[in-house]
Amino acid sequence: xxxxxxxxxxxxxxxxxxxxxxxxxxxxxxxxxxxxxxxxxxxxxxxxxxxxxxxxxxxxxxxxxxxxxxxxxxxxxxxxxxxxxxxxxxxxxxxxxxxxxxxxxxxxxxxxxxxxxxxxxxxxxxxxxxxxxxxxxxxxxxxxxxxxxxxxxxxxxxxxxxxxxxxxxxxxxxxxxxxxxxxxxxxxxxxxxxxxxxxxxxxxxxxxxxxxxxxxxxxxxxxxxxxxxxxxxxxxxxxxxxxxxxxxxxxxxxxxxxxxxxxxxxxxxxxxxxxxxxxxxxxxxxxxxx
Amino acid sequence: xxxxxxxxxxxxxxxxxxxxxxxxxxxxxxxxxxxxxxxxxxxxxxxxxxxxxxxxxxxxxxxxxxxxxxxxxxxxxxxxxxxxxxxxxxxxxxxxxxxxxxxxxxxxxxxxxxxxxxxxxxxxxxxxxxxxxxxxxxxxxxxxxxxxxxxxxxxxxxxxxxxxxxxxxxxxxxxxxxxxxxxxxxxxxxxxxxxxxxxxxxxxxxxxxxxxxxxxxxxxxxxxxxxxxxxxxxxxxxxxxxxxxxxxxxxxxxxxxxxxxxxxxxxxxxxxxxxxxxxxxxxxxxxxxxxxxxxxxxxxxxxxxxxxxxxxxxxxxxxxxxxxxxxxxxxxxxxxxxxxxxxxxxxxxxxxxxxxxxxxxxxxxxxxxxxxxxxxxxxxxxxxxxxxxxxxxxxxxxxxxxxxxxxxxxxxxxxxxxxxxxxxxxxxxxxxxxxxxxxxxxxxxx
Numbered sequence: 001x002x003x004x005x006x007x008x009x010x011x012x013x014x015x016x017x018x019x020x021x022x023x024x025x026x027x028x029x030x031x032x033x034x035x036x037x038x039x040x041x042x043x044x045x046x047x048x049x050x051x052x053x054x055x056x057x058x059x060x061x062x063x064x065x066x067x068x069x070x071x072x073x074x075x076x077x078x079x080x081x082x083x084x085x086x087x088x089x090x091x092x093x094x095x096x097x098x099x100x101x102x103x104x105x106x107x108x109x110x111x112x113x114x115x116x117x118x119x120x121x122x123x124x125x126x127x128x129x130x131x132x133x134x135x136x137x138x139x140x141x142x143x144x145x146x147x148x149x150x151x152x153x154x155x156x157x158x159x160x161x162x163x164x165x166x167x168x169x170x171x172x173x174x175x176x177x178x179x180x181x182x183x184x185x186x187x188x189x190x191x192x193x194x195x196x197x198x199x200x201x202x203x204x205x206x207x208x209x210x211x212x213x214x215x216x217x218x219x220x221x222x223x224x225x226x227x228x229x230x231x232x233x234x235x236x237x238x239x240x241x242x243x244x245x246x247x248x249x250x251x252x253x254x255x256x257x258x259x260x261x262x263x264x265x266x267x268x269x270x271x272x273x274x275x276x277x278x279x280x281x282x283x284x285x286x287x288x289x290x
Numbered sequence: 291x292x293x294x295x296x297x298x299x300x301x302x303x304x305x306x307x308x309x310x311x312x313x314x315x316x317x318x319x320x321x322x323x324x325x326x327x328x329x330x331x332x333x334x335x336x337x338x339x340x341x342x343x344x345x346x347x348x349x350x351x352x353x354x355x356x357x358x359x360x361x362x363x364x365x366x367x368x369x370x371x372x373x374x375x376x377x378x379x380x381x382x383x384x385x386x387x388x389x390x391x392x393x394x395x396x397x398x399x400x401x402x403x404x405x406x407x408x409x410x411x412x413x414x415x416x417x418x419x420x421x422x423x424x425x426x427x428x429x430x431x432x433x434x435x436x437x438x439x440x441x442x443x444x445x446x447x448x449x450x451x452x453x454x455x456x457x458x459x460x461x462x463x464x465x466x467x468x469x470x471x472x473x474x475x476x477x478x479x480x481x482x483x484x485x486x487x488x489x490x491x492x493x494x495x496x497x498x499x500x501x502x503x504x505x506x507x508x509x510x511x512x513x514x515x516x517x518x519x520x521x522x523x524x525x526x527x528x529x530x531x532x533x534x535x536x537x538x539x540x541x542x543x544x545x546x547x548x549x550x551x552x553x554x555x556x557x558x559x560x561x562x563x564x565x566x567x568x569x570x571x572x573x574x575x576x577x578x579x580x581x582x583x584x585x586x587x588x589x590x591x592x593x594x595x596x597x598x599x600x601x602x603x604x605x606x607x608x609x610x611x612x613x614x615x616x617x618x619x620x621x622x623x624x625x626x627x628x629x630x631x632x633x634x635x636x637x638x639x640x641x642x643x644x645x646x647x648x649x650x651x652x653x654x655x656x657x658x659x660x661x662x663x664x665x666x667x668x669x670x671x672x673x674x675x676x677x678x679x680x681x682x683x684x685x686x687x688x689x690x691x692x693x694x695x696x697x698x699x700x701x702x703x704x705x706x707x708x709x710x711x712x713x714x715x716x717x718x719x720x721x722x723x724x725x726x727x728x729x730x731x732x733x734x735x736x
Contacts, residue, residue, distance in 0.1 A: 004695030005322055007688055014684055038392050039666025040385065040673060046666050050659040053396040054404055058644065061408040068415050128416060134632035137418050155633045159415045163645045166638060169415075285699040289706065 012277040019270035026263035035254040045251045052248040058163075059241050066161040066234050072169045073227045075125040077220060080176075083120050084216050086113055090187060091209045097194045098202045107191040114187040118148055121177045131173035133157070140173045141184075148184040150174050161233045167226050176219055181212045294729065296340065298722045300349030304715040307334055307350045308708045314355060315701045315708065322696035326494035328359040329696045330486060357486035359493070360693045365507065367686045368497060372504035372546040374679040379551035381672035383451065387563065388669045390443045391662050399440060400658050402433040403574075404644065407654075411641035413625050414634035418588070423620035427612070430596070434610050437571050441607035444564050451556035458502050458549035459537050465499040466532035469518065474530035477514025499526075504545035521545030559668060564607070566661040571610045572603035573649050573657070578640060585624035585636030592629070594622050 029035055039046040090113045097106035121131050122139045132140030132152030140152040154175075156168035177183050186208045193201025311332040321327040333353040339345035393400045409429040413422045472492045479485045496518070499505060505526060508517035518527040522543045525533050542553045575597040582596040595613040600606050615622040625637035644654060651657030 002692045002695070002697060002700075004691050004697040005699075006325060006695040007691040010325070010687065010691070011684070038385075038669075039388050039662050040669035041666075043663050043666035043670055047659045047663045050393055050400055050662060051655055053393070054400060054655040057396070057401070057404045057408070061411055065411055065415055126416075128418065134417070134626070134628065134630055134634075136416070136632065153628070153630060153632075155628070157634060158638065159634070160411055160638050160641055164642070285702045289702060 008280065012273075012280070015273050016270070016277065019266065019273045022266040023263070023270050026259065026266045029254045029259045030256075030263050033254055033256070034252050035259075036252050048251050049248060052244050052251065056241065056244050056248065059237055059244065062161050063234065063237050063241075065159045066230050066237065069159050069161060069167050069169045070227065070230045070234070072125050072130060073223055073230065075123070076130055076169075076171060077223050077227070079120055079123040079130070080216055080220050080223065083117065083176075084213065084220075086117050086120060087183070087209055087213055087216065089113060090190075091206055091213075094190055094194065094202055094206050094209070098199060098206075103195045103197060107195040110187055110191040110194065114184060114191070117177070117183055117187070118143060121173055130170055131177070133170065133172040133174075141177065146188060148178075150178045161230060162236070165233065167229055167233075169226075171219055171223065176215060179215060181208060181215055183209075183212050186212065294722055294725055296348070298719060298726075300337075300347075301715045301718040301722065303337065303349040303351070305712055305719075307332070307352050308712040308715065310352055311708045312705060312712070315705050318696045319698065319701050322698060322701075324490075325691075326497060327490055327696065328357045328486070328493075328694035331356050331358060355486060357489065358694055360690075361509070363686065363690050363693060364493065367683075367690050368500040368507070369504055369546075370679065370683045370686045371497060371500045374676070374683045375501040375548045376546040376551045377672060377675040377679045379454075379548040380554065381669065381676045383447070383551065383555040384559065384665070384669040384672045387444070387447055387560070388665050390440060390447075391563075391665050393662065399433075399436050400655065402429070402436045403654055403658060405429045406433045407641050407644035410625075410637045410643075413623070414637035414641060417625040417632055417634040417637060420620060423588075423623050423625075426623055427616065427620050430612055430616075433574075434612065437567070437607045437610050440567055441564070441571075441605075444560055444567065445608075448556055448560045448564075451552050451560065454552035455540070455549065455556060456537055458547075458552055459535050459540060462499060462502045462526070462549065463532070463534050465495055465502070466518065466526045466535075469495050469499070470527050470530050470532035473514060473516045473527065476516075477530060501548060503547035503549045563661065563665060565603075566664070568603045568606040569650065570607070570654070570657055570661065572600055572606035574654065575600050575606065575610055577643050577648055581636060581639050581643070582624050585639075586626040586629050586631045587624040588621040588626075588631045590629045590631040591622070592624065594624055596623070 028037060036042050036045050036049060090110060093106060093109055093113070097103070097110075118141050121141045123130055128136035129138070129140050129152075130136075132138065134155035134157060135152045136157075138151055141148050141150060143149075150173055152173050154172050155170070156172065157170040158166035158168045160166050186205055190202065190205030190209070192198075193205055311334070314330050314332045318329050333356050334350050335353055337348040337351040340348050392398065406426075406429045409422075409426040413419070413426055416422055469492060472488060472495065476485055476488045476492070479488065496505065496507060499518075504521055505518045506521065508519075509515075514529055516527065516529055517525070519525045522541070522545060524535060524539065524544070526535065527533070540549065540553060542550055542557065544550055544553070579595045579597055579599060583593055586592045587594055594615050596616055598609075598611045598613050600609060611617075625631075625640075626633045627635035627639075647653050647656075649657045651660050
């Protein structure tokens with residue numbers, strides 16, 4: 001094959017260009033730290049990267065709602081603990097009243113406890129009432145005269161903590177305070193019984209309050225199971241996050257050692273091309289003819 | 291007859307011929323850097339036998355100057371150039387489009403889609419909150435803005451491709467006019483002499499033309515008998531007349547070249563991506579509205595659309611917008627399944643759309659990433675084709691250069707060869723001159 005001067009130069013330029021392109025690509029991988037910098041670098045990997053980024057942000061979202069649910073359930077549990085103490089002190093007050101009749105002050109004390117129970121039922125979390133079902137903006141219980149009315153509904157306000165997985169964050173007031181056993185009525189009646197020295201009434205009231213303690217216990221165990229569910233989900237979410245991050249890194253991140261080796265190799269290649277190119281172009285028959 | 295004067299004549303012929311050969315070599319060296327110049331050779335042949343004695347030759351005869359070019363290689367070269375220019379234009383266009391849909395850094399449209407559906411999940415934790423409702427409205431606003439931007443960018447690209455088509459056609463017409471004029475000159479002058487230079491110039495123009503569109507060349511070798519046509523049968527040059535190509539006549543079947551690539555980008559690729567984006571925008575609108583319109587807003591009203599309803603997927607990405615209700619009042623965002631308007635069940639359903647496989651491509655993420663996958667693999671195929679065509683061009687270009695290119699070494703060797711022959715002929719003249727002196731000396735003056 002004839003090798004002409006034109007060929008020599010175009011081939012040299014092409015080789016230099018190719019070597020520079022290789023350096024450029026290696027440089028991009030090293031500086032971005034990623035092997036996929038645009039969809040065409042690896043379309044299939046890019047699809048996976050999009051999916052993984054999406055599930056990571058979904059994961060973050062679920063983690064956020066889960067910790068919200070956890071916080072709200074905790075607040076509910078604390079409120080129910082307080083309620084339990086209030087009911088216990090009401091029971092012991094009533095028991096003392098039945099043996100040591102000082103009716104007026106005991107009855108007043110009991111009504112005071114009832115008021116505390118009502119304010120307990122109006123507990124709020126982050127500015128929203130937690131025992132009113134979905135009516136979170138208004139106090140669930142209001143009192144006019146001796147009647148206490150429930151203004152909420154029966155919603156449990158679930159939030160989503162996983163794909164297709166929700167958890168209730170609320171126990172509506174009409175399942176505890178004013179459920180089958182209306183704690184306000186029981187206390188009201190008990191106070192009346194104490195005032196009237198009605199020992200049967202006091203006995204019935206104490207029994208009712210003790211039954212109500214069971215209602216609280218059942219509700220608390222329900223809350224406990226919700227909290228368990230949430231913390232399981234939180235664990236799963238953080239495991240899933242780690243594995244997603246590892247997958248994403250696999251698909252997207254460059255192997256730095258390999259990338260830097262490639263950069264050095266490509267730079268050497270370019271250097272060699274330039275050096276030989278400069279040498280070759282000096283050789284000519286003209287140098288040897290006089 | 292072989293007289294001294296005949297020998298002298300032979301020497302003169304030889305000197306003239308070798309001098310011509312030197313000027314051809316000098317012309318070759320002068321043009322050695324023009325990639326489209328074909329090296330030339332002086333065609334010489336023995337002048338033929340003398341009548342007497344023994345048929346000794348009468349020296350050398352110059353027949354003409356030949357330009358060394360292989361037409362088959364030229365045709366392959368042009369076709370490779372068309373392919374290369376086609377692939378480069380395609381890859382350039384697609385890589386522009388690809389940069390619009392680059393979500394590699396977890397930014398872009400996919401993030402907006404995620405944020406939008408997450409805002410509903412946040413709303414479900416506290417449906418009464420004005421802040422969370424505003425967050426939904428804002429996230430929807432960003433999603434809409436990005437959709438509009440993507441649609442606009444695609445339509446800008448389409449307009450640019452359309453301009454490129456017009457520009458390509460314009461360039462083709464310019465070149466064919468020049469080629470026709472040149473053919474006319476070749477026809478006028480070739481009757482008298484060989485016009486290698488004009489032919490070289492035509493070759494250069496046809497090569498330039500090949501970058502825009504692949505052409506078939508019909509050159510019988512007779513001066514003025516010349517045809518250029520495209521692969522799909524448009525006649526571009528007939529002898530010395532160019533026929534104008536119209537923008538309305540060209541389709542992607544015209545044959546490889548930057549024109550075809552621009553047409554393909556404009557008529558096939560961009561519409562394909564636009565349709566996919568429109569479909570996505572349309573389905574998001576439909577799915578969100580289907581849930582939203584059956585749910586209750588904060589005031590207990592139902593039947594409210596979240597997005598302005600669209601009649602069909604056509605143009606959806608540029609038309610998607612918040613309904614006037616939701617845009618005007620965040621309390622009209624329907625988060626509730628109950629008419630009290632305060633539970634967050636509908637917000638949960640809306641948030642669920644992000645992971646629910648209710649879109650035609652699976653989940654909304656699947657559908658979007660398949661669009662990105664298509665763009666990415668189209669672009670990567672186009673880039674692979676560029677390397678392939680580059681390799682082909684460099685191979686054929688080497689072949690062409692090997693045949694037609696000027697080698698300085700070769701010319702140097704020839705110069706010294708012709709120089710020696712010239713010197714020898716001059717020497718011969720001197721010898722003949724001396725012989726003549728001797729002969730003349732034999733004549734005794736009277």
